[in-house]
Amino acid sequence: MLESLDILDDSFAFMANMDDVITSSPKPTSNQGIPSEYNVSRKDRNIHGGGVFVAVTKRYVSTTEYSLDTQSEIVWCKIEIAGTKPLHIGSFYRPTDNKAEPIQQLNISLSKITQNGTLPNVILGGDFNCPDVEWITNTIKPNPQYGYKVNRALLDTVEEHGLIQQVKEPTRLNNILDLLLTTNPDLVEQVDVCPGMSDHRIVIAVINVKAKRITKPPRKVFVYTKMNKEGFKNDALAFQKVILTSNERSTSENWSHFTNEIGGMVEKHVPQKNIRERWDVPWLSPEIKRLIRKKQRVYNAFKKYKSDVLWEHFRKIRKTVHREMTKSKNDYNCWEKILVTRQNNPA
Structure with missing residues (x-):
């Protein structure tokens, strides 16, 4: 189906649920070339082209989220999923300059989604043009191409809203420019980077609209x-x-x-x-569980008193929880790889 989208000349793309969803940041002039069975949410740059769009199969109930629009190249749509939280899908583009304003505007947009105590299901894709972020460690390389401020703004936004980056392979030359960010990594079954129709490669992801969970019997x-x-x-x-x-x-x-x-x-x-027992992941340490409980207590207090101080306190704890969970999971995965390597190569 991607072959039919001839207008994708400089794009980030991902497919979810067997070609049900496509997001991209191309230079469209109309919906021509997009299959008629898709609803399109789009934000054009100007009459000369450019902009971002999200196309969702009509088999899903989807709406463009105009309230999330900001002064950046971003567009959102919401897919209603029976029996679970809705899925917010966004497409974003950051120009190749050293201005942090597009990331700051993205942060404003995300804040409108993540303003409640529990994180929603968010899938955000696009060309972020930040080649100097080390996504395994969430750190910035020395002397970043577009300056420290831009890269720091992106990492702060990712931490602020509990997002986890899923693309592991370079999408242009040796750089990961095109990202797939989500608040719920259990939704992402598979991510592939494939040859594209420009100097960028295409990111294709298989997404479960409802995360699979292994449930223990009572x-x-x-x-x-x-x-x-x-x-x-x-x-x-x-x-x-x-x-x-x-x-x-x-x-x-x-x-x-x-x-x-x-x-x-x-x-x-x-x-x-x-x-019924909770299914605890192995990297969820007692310290992180205490932080999660503290986060919930602060949020409950905020709901009761509606205090700006409590809200800021809650946001700080939420960032800390996300940072510690990411670090703990990466450390666990590292040890898993070491153990597997030793088992395969006992000598």
């Missing part, structure tokens, strides 16, 4: 604080007389009889309930 637990102590005591005393006066069983038979009877008493006198 397990039964006993609520000992509500047990019938008197009933348990009476049954235990009666059983004591029986087992002490029995000389016909072996030691192993007595032990089996004892455990069965005690288990039956617990079932009889202790209330039960089913609980």
